[in-house]
Amino acid sequence: MIDPINSLAFSMHANKGVYALLLGSGISRTSKIPTGWEITLELVRKVASLQDESCEPDPEGWYVSKYGKAPDYSDLLDAVAKTPSERQQLLRGYWEPTEAEREEGAKQPTKAHRAIADLVRAGFIRVILTTNFDKLMETALHDAGVVPTVLSTPDHVEGALPLVHTPCTLIKVHGDYLDTRIRNTPEELAEYPEPFNRILDRIFDEYGLIVCGWSAEWDQALRNALTRAPYRRFTTYWASRGEPGLAAKDLIARKGAQVIQIDGADSFFSTVKEQVEALETFSRPHPLSAEAAVASLKKYLSETKYRIQLEDLVSAEVGRVVDAIQSNAFNPNDSFDAASLEKRVRAYEAACGTLIRMAFTSGYWADKEQLRAWEHALVRLAYKKYSNGLTPWLELQRYPATLTLYALGLGAVAAKRYESLKLLFDVSLPREYGEEQKVLDVLPPSVLFQMNGKQWMQMLPGMERRHAPLNDWLHDYFAAIAVSAYGESHSYTLGFDSFEVFIALGAGLAEVRAGNTRHWFPPGAYGYRSNNREKIVKTIRDDLASAGAASRFVASGLFGKDSAECKAVLSAFEAFVPQLRWY
16 A cells, blocks of 8 residues: 555646645654744743742642643733843743754754755745744745745734735744733634635645644644635545544544544655655656657647657657666666556656647648657567566566557547557567567557566556556546547547557457457557547448548558458457457
């Protein structure tokens, strides 16, 4: 099962700025910052000292006995410091470090604060809620070059810009230590001012949530705000050091939260930051953006005089991808599990992002001569740098070539360029074991892996029970790229299944010509989308019947040299399909 931290990193990276943080005192604890209640008790000790009395060992009990009520932060502060200046100086001693403390690293932003600030600077976090009074989060943000909008009073909230218009909003729901209106008693924590309730309702409705360092035991108003949030648009992740308390467990159940067991806030946020940065590195676009690359590509496809520029453009992008995928980041000896598989698959996809968009555009618009550059691209991408290592990593080395083949093919199918498909299917790849290999021998999902491919691909999220897991994964991956060319999602799915049927027919041609009595065709998602498959087969049969030798399928040579051979391959394919229940 995927590590929850991996899932969180993927979610944060894929949904930039969507996750808000809810931070409690645990986030600042390692910096030796006292909690609000600890300060209240310290103020009780000061009051007792002013009266030449001892309040130990129970300062709270002494205060209740002495004054008939629970200790109140504001009352106590007023008792020991009468003027605003005196109060400010007193409080600075609790939250601001002395020179000695600074040298010790006390009362300074922790590793967690620094990691969060880096995530904010990169745009992955834009909203932070905290029950803490200290300024460690503000300090870390300022050190990272981020100037947050800080909301600590109802007036601040009323006058604030909408959350979407600020790069970072820090909401101190219990106040700031320089304001005597901070909330720390049970009564004060039972209900928030209406402006706070409104902004919390909006955040808990519209944002995902990452909770860390908050026990949920004392903050009734904050618990109420979480409880009344009507929807779960995004996952709630609850980082817990040890077993969550009863109040936290109740909220976790209500929110359907994903619990992440952590050793501490510092290691948790440092890990999240590292994983998000790793995903961002793989996703970082080439200086020539995808949009600019496609625009240049279209220009070069418009006239034959740009043939050299076209080949140079494709070759340069392929070279960049090859350099990326042959780096140590794709080490074949890394440990293999579901989380690492998803991470590597997505990393390959990110490295190929610009190339894939170029390939789809070329498949749609390029003529046969212009596709020559892509023949060389498939050869380079299909090369396996490593021959020793864990089998799934060795096999997955060709995944970028599979992505490129699908991009080219889906574009060609959308434009009904069957001659282009034939050219792509006939590309010869680097030999292994002394035998010649064609694209259809090694790049379709069903043959990309030599063994256990289906079981491995079922480890990808959402693919656990799929009959054709990698085919379905590719279908979902290419939807955002290809659907505009097909018009509607159902038309895209029909086009995707058409391409996989053409892969099957193209591969089956050799078997039919060899005279085999038992034929095998590369399986695909067409196996269970029977309505699409039957519609595709009928379209082919009707075209062969009506056009004969003039059929576009015969003219292209995609799966036969004449109408009779095409029909023979199609019949063999239909006889094979019932066997797919074994795949």
